[in-house]
Amino acid sequence: MRDPALNLGLAASSLSALAAACLFGSTPMDVGRVFAALLGQGSAVDNAIIWQIRLPRALSAFLVGAALGASGAALQGLLRNPLAEPGVLGVSASAALCASGVLLWGGSVSAWSVPVASVIGALIATAIIAIVAWRTHSILTLILVGVGLSSLAGALMSLMLNLAPHPFSLTDLFNWTLGSVANRSFMDIAQVSPFLVLGAVLLAVSGRSLSALTLGEATAASVGVNLVRLRVLIVLGAGLATGASVALAGAIGFVGIVAPHLIRPLCGHDPARSLLPAAMMAGLLLVIADIGVRLMPGVFELKLGVLAALIGAPLFMLIVLRRSSSA
Amino acid sequence: MIDLEAIGITVEQDGKALVDNASLTLPAGSLTALLGPNGAGKTSLLQVLTGLRHPSSGTVSLDGQPLSRLTAIERARKIAYLPQTRAVVWPVKVREVVALGRFAHGIVTGRLSGEDALAVDRALNACDLDALANRSCDSLSGGELARVHCARAFAADAPLLIADEPTSALDPRHAFDIMTLVQAFVRAGGSALVVLHDIALAARYADQLLWMQHGRIVSQGSVTDTLTPARLADVFGVSAQVDGRKVTLQGATELGAGS
Numbered sequence: 001m002r003d004p005a006l007n008l009g010l011a012a013s014s015l016s017a018l019a020a021a022c023l024f025g026s027t028p029m030d031v032g033r034v035f036a037a038l039l040g041q042g043s044a045v046d047n048a049i050i051w052q053i054r055l056p057r058a059l060s061a062f063l064v065g066a067a068l069g070a071s072g073a074a075l076q077g078l079l080r081n082p083l084a085e086p087g088v089l090g091v092s093a094s095a096a097l098c099a100s101g102v103l104l105w106g107g108s109v110s111a112w113s114v115p116v117a118s119v120i121g122a123l124i125a126t127a128i129i130a131i132v133a134w135r136t137h138s139i140l141t142l143i144l145v146g147v148g149l150s151s152l153a154g155a156l157m158s159l160m161l162n163l164a165p166h167p168f169s170l171t172d173l174f175n176w177t178l179g180s181v182a183n184r185s186f187m188d189i190a191q192v193s194p195f196l197v198l199g200a201v202l203l204a205v206s207g208r209s210l211s212a213l214t215l216g217e218a219t220a221a222s223v224g225v226n227l228v229r230l231r232v233l234i235v236l237g238a239g240l241a242t243g244a245s246v247a248l249a250g251a252i253g254f255v256g257i258v259a260p261h262l263i264r265p266l267c268g269h270d271p272a273r274s275l276l277p278a279a280m281m282a283g284l285l286l287v288i289a290d291i292g293v294r295l296m297p298g299v300f301e302l303k304l305g306v307l308a309a310l311i312g313a314p315l316f317m318l319i320v321l322r323r324s325s326s327a
Numbered sequence: 328m329i330d331l332e333a334i335g336i337t338v339e340q341d342g343k344a345l346v347d348n349a350s351l352t353l354p355a356g357s358l359t360a361l362l363g364p365n366g367a368g369k370t371s372l373l374q375v376l377t378g379l380r381h382p383s384s385g386t387v388s389l390d391g392q393p394l395s396r397l398t399a400i401e402r403a404r405k406i407a408y409l410p411q412t413r414a415v416v417w418p419v420k421v422r423e424v425v426a427l428g429r430f431a432h433g434i435v436t437g438r439l440s441g442e443d444a445l446a447v448d449r450a451l452n453a454c455d456l457d458a459l460a461n462r463s464c465d466s467l468s469g470g471e472l473a474r475v476h477c478a479r480a481f482a483a484d485a486p487l488l489i490a491d492e493p494t495s496a497l498d499p500r501h502a503f504d505i506m507t508l509v510q511a512f513v514r515a516g517g518s519a520l521v522v523l524h525d526i527a528l529a530a531r532y533a534d535q536l537l538w539m540q541h542g543r544i545v546s547q548g549s550v551t552d553t554l555t556p557a558r559l560a561d562v563f564g565v566s567a568q569v570d571g572r573k574v575t576l577q578g579a580t581e582l583g584a585g586s
Contacts, residue, residue, distance in 0.1 A: 080417075208430075208436070211430075211436040212427050212430050213416070214415060214416050214419055214424070215416075215424065215427060215479075216410070216412055216416070218408075219408070219410055219412075221399065222406070222407070222410070223427060224402070224430050225399060226398075226399045268419055270417070270437060272435075
């Protein structure tokens with residue numbers, strides 16, 4: 001498939017999914033009312049439902065997915081492994097750990113403290129992964145270090161919940177760690193957008209070099225790739241984007257593996273060309289999954305992160321098994 | 328045309344000298360074969376000559392300009408490198424791999440401009456890959472993949488080719504094919520430094536031989552001057568009959584290499 005066709009198709013699908021997300025909800029609204037509200041011409045209640053509840057929620061789902069999809073595709077290109085992803089490598093868990101710490105122990109300092117803490121946590125984890133990747137050439141070691149990092153962050157999170165000063169805030173925190181975009185506002189999006197934008201720019205400028213890494217590090221360096229610069233760009237870019245996504249929605253796993261996996265065959269397996277479509281595909285998947293979450297019957301709403309894990313984890317195992325049988 | 332000169336190259340790792348005070352020149356328009364047993368330091372030396380590794384001491388210059396002053400892109404426009412590994416991580420198409428040889432010319436994969444596309448087509452054609460251009464790399468044989476990497480190196484239009492065992496794991500016919508390609512590259516005005524383990528192949532194709540042992544360059548010169556039974560016995564520990572460019576290996580000498 002040609003890249004422009006793929007990108008246009010994904011952009012159109014994403015816009016359609018965002019529009020569809022505005023249609024569904026606990027208050028039934030027909031297409032006419034939704035469009036009127038989108039244009040600000042609806043009733044006060046309709047406008048509020050669309051602009052304060054449904055649109056920011058759907059947009060959050062898309063942005064979180066896009067950040068994780070782009071980070072996943074970039075990390076997979078850098079580490080030359082289709083299983084590399086912010087969730088598997090412990091980046092999301094580290095971001096969630098730092099953000100939770102701030103929420104529990106000092107959340108009222110500033111509105112920016114949660115996104116900043118989340119980004120710092122993600123950057124520390126990505127840097128650790130990149131340093132390990134540099135020292136070992138074993139992808140297995142790298143994935144295991146990621147699993148260890150993830151477990152450590154989980155353990156520290158449990159410790160923190162154990163010692164939490166305000167037990168009443170535990171439910172909030174617990175819900176947040178499950179991963180959800182419910183009740184997000186444009187203000188929440190605005191607070192993470194600088195990190196998202198910067199992360200996206202860093203990943204985009206590194207794309208061309210990722211293609212050359214297909215040939216391995218020595219050959220990539222010999223054709224003109226500055227490996228040190230590339231690693232720094234991807235670590236910063238993936239850290240910023242993942243940290244921002246965790247600050248907005250908590251840790252949502254596996255979408256960073258699944259989306260690039262679906263996209264890669266459609267753009268010639270080129271890591272650079274898969275960055276943008278993988279981001280859109282991941283955003284699209286999360287918007288659709290979030291619509292599913294809202295439409296599911298039941299008293300309690302299923303959390304987006306839980307659904308993503310329920311679908312993503314078996315797919316992850318499938319990818320692992322197919323790789324080991326072809327190797 | 329390009330001249331490469333290396334003076335006093337030493338590479339130390341964990342207190343051991345992998346390359347020990349090696350000096351050499353690669354004259355423009357010549358094919359040089361680097362010979363030496365496993366562990367002689369050939370790959371380390373090649374990494375220094377391509378600028379991928381900083382030597383502990385010594386300098387490399389290209390046409391009188393220090394290699395260390397060049398950026399990665401500037402270096403890549405002058406030196407094309409074929410490392411020992413022929414890994415292609417993702418199942419990309421042959422044409423895409425060859426196009427990566429144009430990286431230093433600013434290509435964006437999937438969208439080649441006129442000049443870049445021409446260079447890629449030329450390289451594909453020179454390496455007899457036209458029919459395979461749209462095949463995925465994971466469906467190729469070892470010999471085909473070796474040709475793909477050759478084409479990738481040629482596509483760069485760099486005047487100097489440095490290749491680390493480009494014929495390893497290839498059958499004789501494919502080894503000849505690769506060396507014929509390298510020779511054609513040199514006849515067309517390029518220079519090449521090629522590590523070879525097949526001494527007969529080196530004797531047949533090279534303009535000059537570089538002999539390496541225990542990290543040192545022990546001899547540099549024409550095939551007829553430096554290819555002798557005594558040197559083969561000393562460097563490789565093999566007894567051989569030499570007749571001009573014809574070599575017949577007869578077996579291991581009673582004493583080991585370099586003893």
